[in-house]
Amino acid sequence: MKGQASMDFLMVMSLLFIILVPTVSLFYNYTRSTREQAAITQSGTLAKQIISNAEKVYYFGFGSRLTLELTMPEGVNSIKVAPHGILEGQKELVINVTTGDGYAEIVSLSKVPLETADFTGALQDEKVTSGYKRIQVEAKKDPAGLLYVEIRVMQ
Amino acid sequence: MAARTKAQAAMEFMVTYGWVFIAGLVIVASLNYFGIMRIDRMLPDSCFLSNDLRCDAFNAKADGITFYIVNNLGFGIKVEDAYIESVEGTNYDCRSAFATEGFPDGLINNNQGFTLSLPADPLLCNLESGRIVKGDLVITYHIDNTGMEGPSGYQGTTPHTVRGPLKVGVA
Numbered sequence: 001m002k003g004q005a006s007m008d009f010l011m012v013m014s015l016l017f018i019i020l021v022p023t024v025s026l027f028y029n030y031t032r033s034t035r036e037q038a039a040i041t042q043s044g045t046l047a048k049q050i051i052s053n054a055e056k057v058y059y060f061g062f063g064s065r066l067t068l069e070l071t072m073p074e075g076v077n078s079i080k081v082a083p084h085g086i087l088e089g090q091k092e093l094v095i096n097v098t099t100g101d102g103y104a105e106i107v108s109l110s111k112v113p114l115e116t117a118d119f120t121g122a123l124q125d126e127k128v129t130s131g132y133k134r135i136q137v138e139a140k141k142d143p144a145g146l147l148y149v150e151i152r153v154m155q
Numbered sequence: 156m157a158a159r160t161k162a163q164a165a166m167e168f169m170v171t172y173g174w175v176f177i178a179g180l181v182i183v184a185s186l187n188y189f190g191i192m193r194i195d196r197m198l199p200d201s202c203f204l205s206n207d208l209r210c211d212a213f214n215a216k217a218d219g220i221t222f223y224i225v226n227n228l229g230f231g232i233k234v235e236d237a238y239i240e241s242v243e244g245t246n247y248d249c250r251s252a253f254a255t256e257g258f259p260d261g262l263i264n265n266n267q268g269f270t271l272s273l274p275a276d277p278l279l280c281n282l283e284s285g286r287i288v289k290g291d292l293v294i295t296y297h298i299d300n301t302g303m304e305g306p307s308g309y310q311g312t313t314p315h316t317v318r319g320p321l322k323v324g325v326a
Contacts, residue, residue, distance in 0.1 A: 022187070099319070101240060101318075105316050
């Protein structure tokens with residue numbers, strides 16, 4: 001009887017193992033792809049919210065400021081403004097998201113010039129992590145007196 | 156004695172048919188592993204780039220892969236490059252001369268759909284019938300808003316990459 005019980009156990013376990021391994025692998029790949037799609041979609045929404053509010057503060061005028069409370073999705077590597085170097089030309093907000101085999105860029109076009117707080121064109125990497133974030137957009141003037149919108153991650 | 160006979164019968168049943176079942180599963184797993192039978196064929200074909208640059212339709216034939224992509228990014232783009240990266244089961248990218256049919260210069264306005272074709276290349280992009288092409292569809296573009304609404308005339312210089320998972324069976 002004891003022998004049969006062990007044999008039954010072994011067989012059930014092997015069966016489970018044989019069924020589970022390919023199934024887990026199949027579903028792992030499937031959910032990974034779904035997770036990436038969700039991150040890309042969320043990043044697109046995030047970029048549009050930042051741009052929309054940046055345009056608002058720009059047209060409200062110098063000194064206007066808005067603080068956005070947003071959730072940064074998983075997989076976001078960096079947030080940059082491009083092309084960087086000439087303030088008036090900086091109208092692209094680029095969110096770089098990691099995908100399975102590389103990265104994808106989510107791009108939003110702004111009607112107004114954008115800049116980061118440290119003038120490097122990139123938001124501080126250590127603050128660009130997943131989860132709740134407060135992002136501040138503020139209308140400022142450069143030394144030449146031209147209006148631009150500064151984007152800053154508060155936390 | 157009766158209980159013992161019952162146990163023996165059950166055991167014999169398990170050993171006979173259980174091993175047959177396991178052998179069946181092992182055969183299926185091996186066929187899948189060696190590529191003779193692919194379980195991932197059971198998953199539906201899929202193509203995803205982003206919600207704003209939608210891959211609406213796609214098909215793969217022996218002469219190439221065609222995608223119908225809609226630009227809902229909110230601005231015009233100029234497609235600079237398109238290919239399939241990290242094709243599963245190969246060491247190379249499926250990279251061939253791409254074409255944006257109907258838009259020879261690659262300039263696609265906002266809210267406009269376009270057909271992107273990647274012709275088969277016998278060396279790099281072998282599309283034999285029945286094969287499953289699995290990898291990432293990669294498109295590189297820069298913003299070109301010439302004559303469009305919004306920041307009219309804006310032409311970006313920075314190339315951007317959009318990438319999404321692709322799985323398609325060759326007809």
